[in-house]
Amino acid sequence: MAKRSMTISQLRKFCEKLDITLTDFDNKWAHQFLKTIGWEAAEDRPKGLAVGAKHGVFAMFEKSMCTSEKLFVIFHEIGHILMGHVTCRAMTIEEKELEANIFASVFMAMETYKAFSKGGELDG
Ligand SMILES: [Zn+2]
Numbered sequence: 001m002a003k004r005s006m007t008i009s010q011l012r013k014f015c016e017k018l019d020i021t022l023t024d025f026d027n028k029w030a031h032q033f034l035k036t037i038g039w040e041a042a043e044d045r046p047k048g049l050a051v052g053a054k055h056g057v058f059a060m061f062e063k064s065m066c067t068s069e070k071l072f073v074i075f076h077e078i079g080h081i082l083m084g085h086v087t088c089r090a091m092t093i094e095e096k097e098l099e100a101n102i103f104a105s106v107f108m109a110m111e112t113y114k115a116f117s118k119g120g121e122l123d124g
């Protein structure tokens with residue numbers, strides 16, 4: 001099985017450099033946050049979420065996804081944060097989602113290229 005270029009723990013370090021806390025939904029704080037906004041049950045919530053809070057900016061993700069989906073969702077949430085979507089009121093949700101998907105797609109394309117250039121292939 002081929003190795004991918006980036007692991008979730010490397011992505012966590014990348015987020016730390018951007019002052020973004022990366023956490024899965026099972027993290028105690030994230031779980032409490034989801035409970036307060038009514039997304040406690042797994043079937044009610046999205047696969048990822050970008051949140052600006054008093055004590056920082058958080059990119060959250062569903063832990064049960066396969067690695068490729070996790071990477072895409074995390075890049076998508078990072079995109080929301082870096083493009084200012086967390087506080088922006090001028091854009092529609094659809095515009096924000098499109099931009100974040102484009103952002104994540106570019107990173108996934110780079111990730112795919114790096115994996116293949118190392119003789120690898122994408123896996124779950
Ligand atoms: Zn989104």
